[in-house]
Amino acid sequence: MATLARRSSSYVCRSCTRGLRRQWLRGHSYSTATSTPDIYDVVCVGGGPAGLSLLAALRAVPTLRPLRVALVEAQDLSKVRAWNPPPDRFSNRCSSLTPATKRFLERLGALEHADQGRLQPYHQMQVWDGITGAPLELDYGDWYPGEDRGNPVAYMVENSHLTSALLKRLDQLGGVHIFDGAKVQAITYSTEETEDLDLRQWPIVHLSSGNQLYARLLVGADGANSPVRTFAGINASGWDYDRHGVVATLEMEGDGWRGNDHKIAYQRFLPTGPVALLPLPGRYASLVWSTTPENASLLKSLSSKDFIAMVNAAFRLSHVDLAYMHTLESGQADEYAWRLEHTPHDPRSVPQPVVGVQEGTVASFPLRLRHADTYIAERVALVGDAAHTIHPLAGQGLNQGQSDVRSLAKHIDYAVNHGQDIGTITSLEPYFSDRYTDNHIMLGFCDKLHKLFSVSSGPLVPLRSVGLRMVNNSNLIKQAFMIKASGKKIARVKVI
Known part of the structure; x- marks a missing residue:
């Protein structure tokens, strides 16, 4: 320097x-x-x-x-x-704004020109291990100090x-x-x-x-x-992950997300990559599913009925069942219905079922890490x-x-x-x-x-599960993580 x-x-x-x-x-x-x-x-x-x-x-x-x-x-x-899309149509490329980013955009005056009805806050993230089921819940609960106590974890917005x-x-x-x-x-x-x-x-x-x-x-x-x-x-150094991110705009069952005034984002770590379902306004959701290029190609080729079944399976079935369903060229909806009958799960721990996918929103892009x-x-x-x-x-x-x-x-x-x-x-x-x-x-x-949760067998899996549960039981560790994720260390720029 x-x-x-x-x-x-x-x-x-x-x-x-x-x-x-x-x-x-x-x-x-x-x-x-x-x-x-x-x-x-x-x-x-x-x-x-x-x-x-x-x-x-x-x-x-x-x-x-x-x-x-x-x-x-x-x-x-x-x-x-x-x-200016219709109120029931959403782009498949969305981002999650931290509270710090949202405040910066507000100080710039940009959000005054946004449709606030298309800016969706969510108050909690439910994350779990796709093999052991070990959970991690992240929110700005009463234990969080400062101005963000009880406020949304983040805000979903379409990039466009x-x-x-x-x-x-x-x-x-x-x-x-x-x-x-x-x-x-x-x-x-x-x-x-x-x-x-x-x-x-x-x-x-x-x-x-x-x-x-x-x-x-x-x-x-x-x-x-x-x-x-x-x-x-x-x-710029880095590497390709040999993974693709599959995105889509989905429609949830009934009137929308469970608890519309306190929405939850869900993410499950599977051996092939994490799958996340993030809230959009009303009954809509944004899917981001990181998986292998072969799986991504299959998902994009499926009918809407089979694609919906695969998304629901990703949050409910075992990773072994899901891997098998990726080998089928079609018929995933029938396969999912049969396997779900024989798979115990708590409906309250997973997102509400997906019932629709907006036409033309299923797409994918390669995932990579690069740092200049x-x-x-x-x-x-x-x-x-x-x-x-x-x-x-x-x-x-x-x-x-x-x-x-x-x-x-x-x-x-x-x-x-x-x-x-x-x-x-x-x-x-x-x-x-x-x-x-x-x-x-x-x-x-x-x-x-990503690498930690890509391991599907061996001693690392139970150790990973124990570590995740320990973090989930420690408000201090979760608080430190949320402070880091919120971008609070970045100095503010005084703007009109």
Whole structure:
């Protein structure tokens, strides 16, 4: 780190004129020193939740409003703005927002543009071992200290809904130059220098539209296969899990979830991977089932009747029965009905039966772990999936990205207020130090949890069961886990 800081300090002296330094110290953004329209203080590539949240923070924080900022997004954002599905239709790509993430989005003003009827809180998680049945119940009960006592554990939201709300908030704030429907063709370093501004070593984003955007700070919020990360020469280490996440939007029996005012999320750890059923508004639910590629392919090929039977079996039958049902090409509904008659289970310990699946929502995606060696380079910062990709079993992917955004916005704000160049390693290093360890711990925790519950036989299985029961009986351990999962350690950014 010290080496990077020394290199950065010399770079600042090399890249900035004295006149521009004086302008920055007077509180003006560098880009205002030139009339060239394609020079920006911040260019963010990627219009997902992380990228949009960062830009909203840069526009909402008063001291950052003078910055000239741009968004680059390959898709047409008019479709995102117009997102307005019927009340009984839900996307199959949903995320779980921790209370800390929800408060951050509220302070940004984004949730004012969301349909609160589509934001579903849940107050408890019931997790259990798919082999031994050892349980773990997580909630913000009376034992939890502070403002979250008795509040929801998390809030389910469709990714498209959140993206639409953030984009509407950006439109309301104004001041963001949006280049949508334009793909990044290349990213290069500038060699230009003018009387007013030294642009040498600034990234230039070349778009398919013909625009060339010069960036004092280039932010990669462009996903796991980030072109910005590739341009910066940042390596990402990790591995594929040889598992796919099967998602679907499901309909529950009767009027909906048991106890509509106090909904519960369910997750069962099977040897092939965890299966989770998460509450959506009314009688609907979001399925995330991590399993082998072969099982995922079978599930996607089944009729709705057989697919529903497989989901219900995943929460009620033994893992041996379920493994057998995965060998059948069809007829799972009849097989499930027969086996359920011979399988004792407590209906109160499992979700209500699934009775329907929304057409076109059954899909899958490969699961992998990736972690960038660093989140920063000279004039480059990575956030969200561009910096790290996590197993979805703890629902922390989007929350990690939002924590990245909070931290990066905080340190950009500090740099602006202290007359620093926001694009140098010196200014960006605190962001990397703030986020890397926390993300590394969470990635490692989810990875070890996946591997621990993938073991289906041997002495580790009863030991795992004993450990799970011990955790379940310790409020202190559960409290520590919930504090970590809620993201409470991340400093807040003051926004309007």
